[in-house]
Amino acid sequence: MFTTPIEANLLRGALDLERTAHGVLPHRLPAWARKQFPDENLAMVEAQPSGVRLAFRTAATTVELDVLPTRTAYLGAPPRPDGVYDLLVDGLLVARAGATGGNVRTVDLATQAAVTRPGPPGTVRFAELPAVAKDIEIWLPHTETTELIALRTDAPVEAAPDHGRRVWLHHGSSISHGSGAEGPTATWPALAATLGGLELINLGLAGNALLDPFVARAIRDIPADLISIKIGINLVNFDLMRLRGFAPAVHGFLDTIREGHPATPLLVVSPVLCPIHEDTPGPLAPDFDGTQLRFRALGDPADRSRLTLNVIRDELVRITTHRATDDPNLHYLDGRSLYGTPDFAEFPLPDLLHPDTAGHRRIGERFAELAFGDGGAFAVSGV
Structure with missing residues (x-):
């Protein structure tokens, strides 16, 4: 078997790579912002x-990845499914495969206090791949911190x-982050990027799309051909500010x-439909019924x-109408055109917050159609 060092040139979608005691930890925001x-x-x-x-090219028929996951559990809530690794x-x-072992971080949703129980590393293994040169992507679990320890292949x-x-x-x-999706390539940004033939950098930050200045500065500094920002739901969840702010x-x-x-084409997207917050402000609170976690607006x-x-x-x-008079590359998309009342009837939000x-x-699919299709903010003819 060949062991290949995991360096930044093998990773896509990460903005920083931290050296740890076990290996390397990908980050989606730079070190200066994390401070x-x-x-x-x-x-x-x-x-x-x-x-x-x-992302790498190889003729290998077997690929092994040693990892140390840190899984999240919520105090008093049913166990969450373990993260999965998608092989393209x-x-x-x-x-699609999983890894055994790993740390478990248990969070009290009421106080946000957390306790971490350490666990051992595990191995993700993919075998019986075609013995020809091919492009391989291993998408990491979207809901688990994942330290990468070793990459082994038979070529x-x-x-x-x-x-x-x-x-x-x-x-x-959190919806952009992927909450509720069964795997990392099943999140809506990953699906839309595939349909649009794009390289994705996903800065969906569950519970943390809060107009933080350091996030804006990070976006400012990242090379990108297209930028979208989805604003609103977390500000309501936290009851963070008033209209004046x-x-x-x-x-x-x-x-x-x-x-x-x-x-750069810049698309501002408003929240998708979320009935509990359409006309009811936050804060948001967890609501346990003994079997399922749901949320309610207070x-x-x-x-x-x-x-x-x-x-x-x-x-x-x-805001966008006013700014667009001087910024023709600024666009707006109503989130309810992505997921609205008819979609809620067809695909209800299981926890009343996440699809x-x-x-x-x-x-x-809707985002790809409306943003990347003819007349969309990100249509090739408009770039």
Whole structure:
């Protein structure tokens, strides 16, 4: 077997690679930004490698990857399924596997306090692959922190070639991160990127699409051909700000991105339908019924001073319409065109907040159609 060092040239979708006692840990935000994190929850979700994949070319028939996962459990809630690794050969999903062992981080949703129980590394193994030169991608679990220890193959490995695809950088909340999807290539951004023939950088940060300035600066500095930002739901979840603060924060976020991407197609996406927050402000609270975790909104619908999804959508229309007079590459997409009332009837949100795999598929297909199709913000003719 050949052992290949895991370096940055074998990874896509990661912005930084941290050396650890076990191996390397991919990060989706740079080291300087991580120094400004306000809490451990953001540190956890940015290190969960949604959209991050190993990409290499080889004639190997067997591929082994030693990993140390850190899985997340929620105090009092049913166990979450273990993360999976998706194997693509020449762009097609051919296998899915898991890893044993790993650490378990148990989080109290009420207080966000967490305790980690250490565990051993495990191995992900893919065998009986075709004995010809091929492009391989191993998509890492989107909901587990994953330290990469060793890559072994029965033939030499080289970094995957550049296929000249446009780079799409997307930032959003837990749905963009992939919550509810059955695997890393089943998240809606991964599906949309495949349908659009794009290289994905996914900055979906579960619970943390909060207009943080360091995220805007990171987006500003990342080379990208297309940028989308999905704004709103987490601000309502946390009851983080009022309308007076929201509009300037959006302007500042967009201004910062434009410092590094003055003419890049930039798409602002409002929240998809979420009935519990359409006209009811946050904060959000977990709701256990003994078998399933659901969520409920605690705010007063009569309080017009607080943000709801409909208030945010109206304000994003106003902001983007105003800015687009001087920025023809700025676009707006109503999230309900991706997942709206008819979709909720067909694919309900199991926990009242996140779609399941079928819901992710609907959102990904709709986004590809509306953003990458003729007349869309990211259509080839518009670049």
